[in-house]
Each structure stands twice: as C-alpha cells, then as structure tokens.
Amino acid sequence: MKNDVKARLAGVFADVLGCDPATLRDSDSNKTVAGWDSVNHMQLLLAVEDTFGIQFTPEEFAALTTFGALRQRLETSARPES
C-alpha cells in the first residue's frame, strides 16, 4: 500500500513538475525541486486530489510543502479502517 501511494504520488509530481519520479525523496520541497513554485504547488495539490479522490483543507494547501508530508497525508487517508 505504502509503495503504491509513493509511486502514484511520484507520478503526479512527474506529470505536473516534469521531474524524474525515481529521484524524489521525502525531504524534497519547493526549495529542492525545480519548478515547484506557489502556482505549480496549487496545480500539484489539485492533481493529487484528482488522482487520489480526496479533498485537502485550505490549511493543508499551505502546509503540505514536502513530498514526504504529502505521502504521509495520503497514506493516512488510504489506511483501511480496523
């Protein structure tokens, strides 16, 4: 499940930002990924919403600014209920 989320998320990054999905690490942010500016950030999160069928809060739009934070958020929402 975790690997699936990571791979799909990396695919969204590649589509929106044109980066190599194989090189993405949890610590990657707008400071380390080329083209991840405030405009592309919105495109990125809207594309993630579409791909994963979720809706971020306005606060999350401002806070989810690293690959790792996004991955963790998606894994939390994808976790099956016990």
Added chain:
Amino acid sequence: MKVRRYERPDEVGIARFNERLRAGGVAWPVYAEGPHDRIHEDVLTKRLFVAETGDAVRGAVWLHEHEFRVGGQSHRAGWAKYPVSESLVDGAFAGVPGALVIRLIREQPRLMALGMGGHDGAFARLLRGMRWTGASVPNYVRLVHPMRVLRGLSYIRSSPVRRAFLDTLAFSGAGWAGWRLYEGGRRVAAHVNMRGVEARTVDQFDDWADALWERAHSRYGFVARRDARMLNAMMPASMPVIRLRVSRYGKDVGWAVVRRRDPGETSAGGFGRLRVGLIADALAPPEDARVVIRAADRFLHDSDVDLIFSNQMHRVWGDALLASGYIEAPSQFAFYRSPKMTELLASLDVRDFHVNRGDCDGPMFA
C-alpha cells in the same frame, strides 16, 4: 495555519499585518470588516476571510456575493476581492494565497476575479494554476487631446501604463493626423443618431433604472444584477462617480457611470499629469448601446479630459466604443472564473459577457 471568517478582535492583527506589509514596501492594506459592509446585505454580501498562524494574521481576502443573470436565469456567484498575503514580503508564507482562494471556493464555488493588473500578476497566475479560465477585458481608448497625451507621457512613471499608451499611439499608424482621420472616419461611418438625446447627471439610481434593467437584462448572456438597489449598493453616494441618465426625447434609453481623474489625484492610477476620463459601466438594450456610449463620451469630452478609456467585454459595448472613434488597445484588465463558474457559462462566448469596470471593485481607474 488556519483560514477562517474575520472576527472583530482581528482588527489588531490586521493593523499589525498592514504595518509589516508597509515596512516591506507593499501599499495595499487590508481593510477590516465593519458595520458599513452590511448596509446593503439584502443584495450584496461582503465577507472577509483571514489566514492566521498562531495569533498573527498572514493574509486576507474578501468574498462579495450577489445575483447574476445567465441566459435570463438568476444565479448567485461571487468575486474574490483584494487578496493580500504576507508572501508579498516573506516567501515563507507562499502557501497563504492558495489557501485563501481554496477557502473561498469552498464557500462559493462559482467565483470570479477581475482586474489584477492583467494575466502576468501573481494572483492571476495562481488562479490559472488552480484551473480558472481567464480572458482579457478589451480596452478601448480615445485620445481627445493627442498632443497633451504625448506631453503627459513623460510624467507617467508606471511603465506598464506608459507602455500601454505608447502601444495605443502606435496603433494609429499614421501618427497624430492619422489619429484624427481614423477617429473622424469611424464616427462618420458609424453614424449615431443623437437627435433628442440628453445625458443628465443624477445622484442615485431609481425606479427608472429598474425599468431599464427589466428591458435589458435578458438581452445579455451573462450580466451582474444591475437594478437600482444593486447599483446603489455597488456605487453608493459617497463614491466619486458621475451617474448619467440617458434619454431620447424624454424616454430613458440607458445609463452610464463615468469618472474623471484630474492631475494631482494620486489615488487614481498611474496616469501622471493627464486628465483621464473613464466610462466605467453602462447598461441599455443592445440597440441603444451606441447612443449611451456616445452620450457618455460627449459628457467626458466636454469635461476637458485628455483621453477616455473603457474596458468592455461584451461585443455590443465594444462595437459602440469603436463607433465613437475609440480604438482597441492592449488590455491589462483580466477576468477569471473558477471551474464551476466556467461550467455555468460554458454555453456562452466571452463576448456575450457584460463585464466591465463597474463589476467587482466598482468604478476604479487602476
């Protein structure tokens, strides 16, 4: 960070926020919400949203909602107005503008924005990133005193405004004499019968404006409610505009709202020492648009302005301006609509939209 509705105690946080912006060289303060914003809430709802971290305000945006007509049907939609963010002075808050817009979209999915200095501004780029659809609101200009405009250009400090004027002048092709020939030719070719037409200044809109609204609104694909109550809410008596009631032989044919900007008025755009006229808004059944524009133009011409401009999206009003000798010049005035608003307007062409400087912020030069 949290985005929420403005509350009275935020006044202090907003004042501090404005101070930080001012210190960073940003001259657009956030205005706190007050009782005056609720005076017209039967037709126009104004709500302020703030972004905060801890107890500090980091950004704010207004949501103005009111009625629009789309194909004659009533719909409620909103404008995102005056977005201001600490990201203007501190990159650490780059996520604030997006979070503010997302909050507004959740409040009112049918959302629009107007002006923004054109498509290259930060807010317009952000909206495009959020899949909003953008279009330029065509800009029409007539040089009343070309030589004064030429002299005035040297005092215009704002390079975008200066460039727009220079581009406009270049459009005339043959220079000053050519400009006069062009303008005169257009006015003669598009003969507008002004016999019996009178433009009277009025202090407010009244029953006569309601009657015009009833006659006109279904003739436009998309138009903001413009009956007397709405117009008086959008353009209260305190606003420095001139309301022209246009009639022919005593029968109302339409109205126009114009402004005149005199040299030295620093709060009215970057026009230096030029006397500038603005035809901000107008409404009439389409067949009377040319008469209303010509009447508004004549009023401003007689006010001794150097140039007159008007931003009009609808083809009828653009055509009316061209028929009065205006030329279409580069536009720095953009209209953006959210995905849900785009959906609502999908069956219409943008030139069916009655959008101009009377919308959103109301009649402003900048």
